[in-house]
Amino acid sequence: MPEKTKTEAPKAEVKTSRYGPYNEIIIDHFRNPRNQGEIADADAVAKVGSPICGDELHLYIKVGTNAAGQLYISDVKFMSFGCAAAVATGSIITELAKGKTLEDALKIGRKDVAMALGGLPVQKIHCSLLSTDALHEAIYDYYKKHGIAVPADLEQLHQNIIKGTTIARMKQEQDVDYCAVPNISFL
Numbered sequence: 001m002p003e004k005t006k007t008e009a010p011k012a013e014v015k016t017s018r019y020g021p022y023n024e025i026i027i028d029h030f031r032n033p034r035n036q037g038e039i040a041d042a043d044a045v046a047k048v049g050s051p052i053c054g055d056e057l058h059l060y061i062k063v064g065t066n067a068a069g070q071l072y073i074s075d076v077k078f079m080s081f082g083c084a085a086a087v088a089t090g091s092i093i094t095e096l097a098k099g100k101t102l103e104d105a106l107k108i109g110r111k112d113v114a115m116a117l118g119g120l121p122v123q124k125i126h127c128s129l130l131s132t133d134a135l136h137e138a139i140y141d142y143y144k145k146h147g148i149a150v151p152a153d154l155e156q157l158h159q160n161i162i163k164g165t166t167i168a169r170m171k172q173e174q175d176v177d178y179c180a181v182p183n184i185s186f187l
């Protein structure tokens, strides 16, 4: 009987920099955050916290109507009360969201955030969830304030966020979405 060979789980490529676990893109956004601050007359605001670390991210949006008659994010700013990754992910999500229709902005996920930053350390992926939760909550807040019907999946996401269960979902998905995917580095 042939001897069984052990199959190694695929591992993400590991890159390091002189900043240890953070790459140069993350450090750039941490040191020079884009769109940092508050919008005094924001159309909608989200304030979300991480049950893992207690950090917070506040996100402010202005919403306009584009030439096609669609609602879009005309301006967005953030305030981070968290780690370097929280600042960097808050910064990059403003760049990803600005100019997008609300519908398209709702499609921005934490993987998009991590990829736009050239990868995140695995132990910092929950920080990227803070930024996507804040964006989605700001859009939820806009819909509610303006009497717009909230799509069922956004309502469900909102319920998960206020219960703090998006983190649990992230932990479940992390294994398949991030850690086990070869050729994607989060360092």
Ligand code: FES
Residues within 6 Å of the ligand: 050, 053, 054, 055, 082, 083, 084, 085, 086, 124, 126, 127, 130
């Ligand atoms: S450790 Fe709290 S958001 Fe990064």
